[in-house]
Amino acid sequence: MDLKPKMIFAVNCGSSSLKCAAFLLEEGALQERYRFVVKDLATPEVEVRDPRTGNVIRIISRETDLVEALDEILDFLEEEGLLSAIACIGHRMVHGGVHTAPVHAGPDILEELEQYAGAAPLHNPPAMACIRYLSERLPDVDQVICFDTQFHHEMPALSSRIPISAKLTNGFIKKYGFHGLSCESVLRQLKETRPELADKKIIIAHLGNGCSLTSVVQGKSTDNTMGFTPFGGIVMSSRPGDLDPGVLFYLLKERKASVEEMEELLQRESGLKALHGKTGDLSELVKESERDAGADFAVEYFVKSVCAAIASLTAGMGGIDALIFTGGIGENNTEVRRRIAVRMGWMGFTLNEKQNARHNDSISETGAPVYIGIIRTDEEKIIAEQSFKKNTG
Ligand SMILES: Nc1ncnc2c1ncn2[C@@H]1O[C@H](COP(=O)(O)OP(=O)(O)O)[C@@H](O)[C@H]1O
Ligand SMILES: CC(=O)OP(=O)(O)O
Ligand SMILES: [Mg+2]
16 A cells, blocks of 8 residues: 555646645545745745645745746755655646646647747746746656636637637637636535525626636536636736727837737736826725825726626626625725625625625625625635546546
8 A cells, every 4th residue: 555645736827926735635635735825926935824724834035936936835845755745736727728628738738838828928838837847847747737718618609709700710719718717616615605506697706916707607607708818808907908909900000019019018017007007906006095096096997897897797697696706806805895896786786894894705785686705716726636637537
């Protein structure tokens, strides 16, 4: 009998953060042992957290490079005697293109995935860099790639088609939908805590650095606000969300902007950051909103954008039973949730202010026509489970 511990390591490259988790395989179930979080990729520290308490038990300082952060995390696991226990590594790849199930990260797949790098430039290239680095440091360990787009791949054509000429789309340009691993985590938890809602009409509002809303009917994605790429949908921290295509032509033709300049401006300098002028961090904007009219404007713009998406997705589903907040902002920002619920009052949203302030699981008034809840997403657990299944399947 093999008594050596076995571990699954999950890597989640977000647009502003790196989140990793180490799971020990105990009696056939995955038990999280350590969580590693780089909250802001511009700040040089990795928090090592104890998942049982959520407490930060150590801070590892690092250089500013993502791969170096990962290197330090592996050094930590080595010190703990756990590096050799890694049986499999799972990665979140935001754009999966044609893939509708997890894949092993062999050289052919990596080469093929290169074609989607430009469709998720804030996400896919760093995830690819992590895979390449890990295949050098741990060449014998199986790496599995899990896709954010998988959950949405059966979205109805009424949602997924993009109405441009077939000469341009070639079947490839369509709405893919993102934050799918987060949706899976939220639905799994909802099934456990509110089984009566699991098969109803639900909107999952994933509000983090990247933000998207997904409509779910009977556990299946029917629409997502992001589109062909994670640029689309509602306004985000530094991304504009849906944009009149005429703006792009104008910038290219009249302002002679280069594609690179446009990409940089639209990826990193737009969205809430452009509205406010200094910061796109919604938490900071909320903090400043009482004394800074520009910050308050940016928060209201965001809230209106979320509410417009809720109304549109509700129309698509022909009703709504529950709204679930998740993601860094959705889980933690009382004021953003309050403003959204108040603005949606006309549609039957009634917030319980006390429960909202306490970040309770349920934050709507008892008996209100629309249930409003908060669920802490655990994308890393879904990555670990999907990877373990692929690794052993
Ligand atoms: N504990 C917290 N309290 C308040 N705001 C938070 C907290 N954690 C995250 N946030 C907010 O969430 C945002 C990041 O969301 P997250 O979903 O973690 O990021 P990413 O989109 O990179 O995955 C941050 O910009 C921050 O404003
Ligand atoms: C798809 C996306 O924008 O992801 P994240 O919120 O993790 O950056
Ligand atoms: Mg994220």
